[in-house]
Amino acid sequence: MASTLSMISTDLIVSCSVPSRFTVFRSVSVVVMAELVFIPMSRMGHFAPMVELARLLVDLHSELSITVLILKLNPDAQVAAYIHSLTATRIKFIHLPQPETQKDISFSNHISNLQAHAPLVKDATNNILHHSSSRFIGFVFDLFLTPFIDVGNQLGVPSYVFYASSAAFLGFQSQALDLQDEQNVNIVELKDSDTEFTIPSYINPVSSKLFPTILLNPESNSMATTLVRWLRKAKGIMINTFWELESHAISSLSNGSVPPVYPVGPILDLERKSEVHQNSDIMKWLDEQPPSSVVFLCFGTGGNFNEDQVKEIASALEQSGHRFLWSLRQPPDPFKGPMASQTDYDDASEILPEGFLDRTHGIGKIIGWAPQVAILGHPAIGGFVSHCGWNSILESIWFGVPIATWPLYAEQQLNAFKLVTELGIAVEIKMDYRIEVIGNGEVEILRAETIEKGIRCMMDKGRDARKRVKEMSEKIRRALMDGGSSHSTIRDFINDVMGSMPKKN
Known part of the structure; x- marks a missing residue:
């Protein structure tokens, strides 16, 4: 049939x-x-x-x-x-x-x-x-x-x-392939090392502690390197970034290691993602908070923690004294594989410290799935504790919200490194934290003191990061305006692809 x-x-x-x-x-x-x-x-x-x-x-x-x-x-x-x-x-x-x-x-x-x-x-x-x-x-x-x-x-x-993802990470992937093919570096063996490498798309040397999880596992390393070999056969690469954010990385890609690149970002779904009913509990609660006073915690579609780590986060928030909005989600069924979706808790109080919700009543709010764009765009948000997924980074920059970095998997450690070390628009909670997305490796528990320190740095002391991200917010908006860097690049791509249009048979 x-x-x-x-x-x-x-x-x-x-x-x-x-x-x-x-x-x-x-x-x-x-x-x-x-x-x-x-x-x-x-x-x-x-x-x-x-x-x-x-x-x-x-x-x-x-x-x-x-x-x-x-x-x-x-x-x-x-x-x-x-x-x-x-x-x-x-x-x-x-x-x-x-x-x-x-x-x-x-x-x-x-x-x-x-x-x-x-x-x-x-x-x-x-x-x-x-x-x-x-x-x-x-x-x-x-x-x-x-x-x-x-x-x-x-x-x-x-x-x-x-x-x-970023132009910097594209450069990293290309360099990682060369390290394995031309210099016989076994990246899988670097999993527990702290070796520094010169990666042309980054200004500073990059420690192997920040290498993405996908390259540190034999199974996924083979798949990742195969994809990059194919990527090099493309006629061009459109990258979800913009010149003002990654001029060094974009320039480094002109060395012929990858096909011609078109920085066309930020590509964001702001209109539909922000369509949240203004009478929702989340937005009502934010409306009642002072400007720039709320710490927003959200860790993406794959970001969730076990009960021990949840309790440490709760303690850090309570000790910091800051208002908070926390998207707390339940880990997926481990038998459904690494791509399974997480779900909301029926009753989050079961995994939180006893009495936490009572002690933080009026100061904090626990939610499940978060309408992230709408929240980041609310004037009450003063900082974002994030897993440093690239889409989340671009959204945070768009709204001028500083980040406290807590990467989990994929290329997020390198994204955190770029934000903190190279751009200065974020502060660090822990840059080399990682969870295992393959297998059942032991999970590090980040202690409340470390989390609290990062939150306080972002909310109380992060004036430089806050100033820089506000400046970058202006640049990211101009990039897509008529005549902006990305707007011009998109037109270049259209001209290139239309110019090579084959004749109709």
């Missing part, structure tokens, strides 16, 4: 019968000259920035449309709701079926799962070409999907990569 390909389109949609494994729907209300195909990871931290970039591109060029192919690979329940919230024109979404040969979702199976998806991507793209009056001008892949560049090569169109 033929598989079904379902599309959500903001244009008028009709069904057309085609001799294919798929049922394809085609928009007939708009005739366009050029078509890009975006393929993001189906995780909100990657998916939303790519779709927001797609919105920017079609807004800037009236003869461009974009089709987003959605893979059933590491799916995130929030993605479906996000798609339905969109109102952009000339962006279509196609859900690909899950291939029969897909294996369990894990780092070791990631590449083989991509290989199983590749025929579906090629068939879907061929259907788009066959039933569209547009000219297909190229792919844009998420970093984790770079092996699909082979599909672009087979179809004779250029492939670009959207890089959802």
Whole structure:
């Protein structure tokens, strides 16, 4: 039986019968000259920035449309709701079926799962070409999907990569591959060392204590290095950053170690993420607090702690005496793998110190899932205790909120290093803290005294960091204005990709 390909389109949609494994729907209300195909990871931290970039591109060029192919690979329940919230024109979404040969979702199976998806991507793209009056001008892949560049090569169109992290980390990934290939450095063996390396995309030497967890595990290291090898085959890389934030790192990437880069950030979903009912308990509570008085604690979609660590955080907050808003979430089921989603507690008081909620009543508020953009944009927020995910960093800079760094996994330790050591827009709680996302390694417990010290430094003494982040906030907003650095770069990308548009057969 033929598989079904379902599309959500903001244009008028009709069904057309085609001799294919798929049922394809085609928009007939708009005739366009050029078509890009975006393929993001189906995780909100990657998916939303790519779709927001797609919105920017079609807004800037009236003869461009974009089709987003959605893979059933590491799916995130929030993605479906996000798609339905969109109102952009000339962006279509196609859900690909899950291939029969897909294996369990894990780092070791990631590449083989991509290989199983590749025929579906090629068939879907061929259907788009066959039933569209547009000219297909190229792919844009998420970093984790770079092996699909082979599909672009087979179809004779250029492939670009959207890089959802910093330019500095892109430089690090490229240098790490060279260290392993050219200097025979076994990065996995650096897990417990404190060796410093010169990384061109960073101003200061980088300690191996800050290397991302994904490179320190044999299973995930192999996958990560494979993705970077493929990334080097792309025609160009769009990075979610801006010149004023990472001029040194962006300049360092011109040495030929990676394809040409386009700093197009900040790519943020501010409008939809800030749509929180103003009568919600969270916003009502913030409305009652003095300006810049509240410490906001939120650790992203994968940030959660065991009961011992929760008690240490609670003690630190109570001892600091500062008002706080804490997004406290429950760890996911360990049997569901490293990509499982966390949930809210039914009753958070069960893991908090006895009497904590009573003693902090009126001073602090415990919540589950946090509408982070709306909270960071509230004038009561004075500081952000963060895991240092790149999207969270850009949001914090946008609103001019200083960060106290508490990285957990992925590249977050290097992000913290950049914020504290190189940019001076954050203070440190602990820069080299990490949790194991693979296996069941022992988890470090960060003591209340260390956490409290970081909070006090941010709220009481962090005048320099606060001043710098306010200055950077002005720059990040100008970057996307007409004539701004990123706005100009996005136009450059459009000109480049449209200039290489193949002729319609």
